[in-house]
Amino acid sequence: MQKLRPDMDIGHNIQRLRKASNMTQDQVIARLQLMGIEISKSTYAKIETNRMNIKVSELVALSKIFSADISEYFSGLV
Numbered sequence: 001m002q003k004l005r006p007d008m009d010i011g012h013n014i015q016r017l018r019k020a021s022n023m024t025q026d027q028v029i030a031r032l033q034l035m036g037i038e039i040s041k042s043t044y045a046k047i048e049t050n051r052m053n054i055k056v057s058e059l060v061a062l063s064k065i066f067s068a069d070i071s072e073y074f075s076g077l078v
Helices: 011-020 025-034 041-048 056-066 070-074
Strands: none
Touching: 011 041, 011 056, 011 070, 025 041, 025 056, 056 070
């Protein structure tokens, strides 16, 4: 059985925005949890490596954490 894969690689853009914010994955996860988004380090790592789809609520929360516009997650994607 084939696993479902995201059709766009926004994980790379999430990772780029995190690094531009000088944050570690642990710091991002802690901020997400403070915002009520329960996410494990494993799940977050899978999102950044495009092995798991991101939820809209997570994407909105990350936009607030990184002070980024939603469109930045889709930068360079066709």
